[in-house]
Amino acid sequence: MSDSSRVLNRRTFYKGDVIFNEGDYGNQAYVLQSGRVRITKSLPGGARGTLGFVEASGIFGEMALIDQSKRMASAIAEESCVCIVITEDLLKKKLGNADPGLKMLILMLIRLLRQAASKTPLPADDIAAMARAANSAEHAAALRAEKGN
Structure with missing residues (x-):
């Protein structure tokens, strides 16, 4: 078993689950194995706009993980999803050298x-x-x- 496979874990989200919220600090990114995720952003007046969708094999949440800033959008499971979780420790290990x-x-x-x-x-x-x-x-x-x- 490789070092990467020992560090990786999977999470399941169900339709409507909020994976993360705009404005949260991000210490994880996600690779979508199956399902579909909606990426949304708040608009003036309290409405939410859809920026796009992430499909299987797509990655999301990486920007906040890499630059340690607040998330600029929310991610919501559009249907049941399985994600590989990329942790801050794994990213540091991969980018360390x-x-x-x-x-x-x-x-x-x-x-x-x-x-x-x-x-x-x-x-x-x-x-x-x-x-x-x-x-x-x-x-x-x-x-x-x-x-x-």
Whole structure:
């Protein structure tokens, strides 16, 4: 049995179950083995809008797990679902030896997705913070040099 298969676990959700809520901190992501999940976001006035659906083999909840921010949408089981749970420990183990530049790129892409979803500007200082979060002193120094700091 591989290390990954010992760490992975599965969860079953039934139609209507809330898998996670918008605004929650995320310490898990999910790979959908079977079923269908609706991804929703709150709208002005208290309504909820559907951003899309996740089908079998799709992944969801990964952004909050990777960048340790609040979830930007909710996930609700549209029908009975079986999910593989990706924990924070497993992600750290898998990304622990990854190139710092790659980690920074992943964090930047997630931040840009969040920015596009919220339509708020991305402060330049956040780029340096993402580089530090990725344990990449070289990249942070390069970014500071580009900014003239």
